[in-house]
Amino acid sequence: MGLVVNQHKNSNPSMDFIEILGYKIRYVMFDCPEAKKTIVLLHGLGASAERWADLWPLLKKYNVIIPDLVGFGYSEKPLIEYTIDFFVRFLEEFFEKMQIRNPIVIGSSFGGQLALEYSLLHNDFFEKIILVSPAGTLEKPTYGLSQYIFSGLYPTFENIRSSFQMMANNDEYVVDEITVKDYMNRMRLPNAKYSLISTLLAMRKDQTLRKRLVEISRPTLVIWGRNDTTIPVENIEYFKEMPVVETVIMEECGHTPYVEKPTEFYQVIEKFIDS
Structure with a gap:
């Protein structure tokens, strides 16, 4: 399957499968025995735990759990209707079976939308919420999003590399060949x-x-890349009216600042997590 779990150093990286809602679900986990906080990372549409790989080495002082959402990555992909x-x-049972309590959730794009949806139903579950270019506010698909969907339906090397480059929206950013091939294999x-x-x-x-964004009650940080063409940065305005929400725009970044500038991204979230 081309899994690349162990090439990034962290405390004790492990990969395993667990049955959730009757389906076989893959997750990656990093244990830090002295950690007081647990972070759950939720990837975006069509992605997998590996999308966070550049951030893994920087999260050494936390317990970290990263599921491949049902239907994605190397988790089972049942032929059912996928609804919010x-x-x-799925998350309810995953958190219960993994015995996750009061974590910090970091959700990217569709993962951010899911984190929000979950927190609006379970107000006190997350200690803090970090949303990275969250989905759920777009009125219609952008060209960047359409190209990403196209690359998933027609997963050639060139289509995928082109859509990932567009997602970064930065000529200096080089799309990693392993990332392209992993996405191609998964799709x-x-x-x-x-x-x-x-x-x-x-x-x-x-x-x-x-x-429903006005119902957000947990301390929340919303991060957006200034050059995001997939879900444009203007959408950050919807989050600015709530007193519990902080917003940060990362310059010279597209849709995935944790991939494009992982160290700078980590400094932003560490400050928020530890405050």
């Missing part, structure tokens, strides 16, 4: 394209999130 409710139930797995499209339809059906 289904993903929330060729049985039912991978089905789960991508089914989830995308669920995201487009759920248009109520923007109105």
Whole structure:
């Protein structure tokens, strides 16, 4: 499968599978015995735990758990209707079975939308919430998002590299060849394209999130890349009205600042987590 879990150093990296809602789910975990805080990382649409790999080595002082969301990565991809409710139930059982209590959640793009949806149903579950260019506020797909979906449906090396380069929106950023090949391999797995499209339809059906942002009650940090063409930075304005929300715009970054500038990204989140 081309798993690349152990090439990034951290305390005790491990990969395993667990049954959630009857499906086989992969997760990556880093144990830090002296850690007082647990961080859960939720990847975006079509991604996997490896999308956070550049951040892994910087999270040494925390317990870290990164699931491949059901339907994505190397988790099982059932032929069912993927709805927001289904993903929330998935997280409920995952947190329960993994005995995760009061974690800090970091959600990117669709993972950010899921973190929000979950927290609005379970107000006191997360200690803090960090959202990176969260989905859920776009009225219609951007060209950058459309190209990413296209690369998932037609996963050639060139299509994927081009869409990842567009996602970064930075000529100096070099797309890692291993990342491209891993995405290409995953999108060729049985039912991978089905789960991508089914989830995308669920995201487009759920248009109520923007109105419910006022219900955010946990300390929340929203981070956006200034050059994001997938979900434009203007969407950060929707989050600025709540007193519990802090916002940060990272310069010279696109949709995934934790990939493009991991050290700078870590400094921003560490300050928020430890405050």
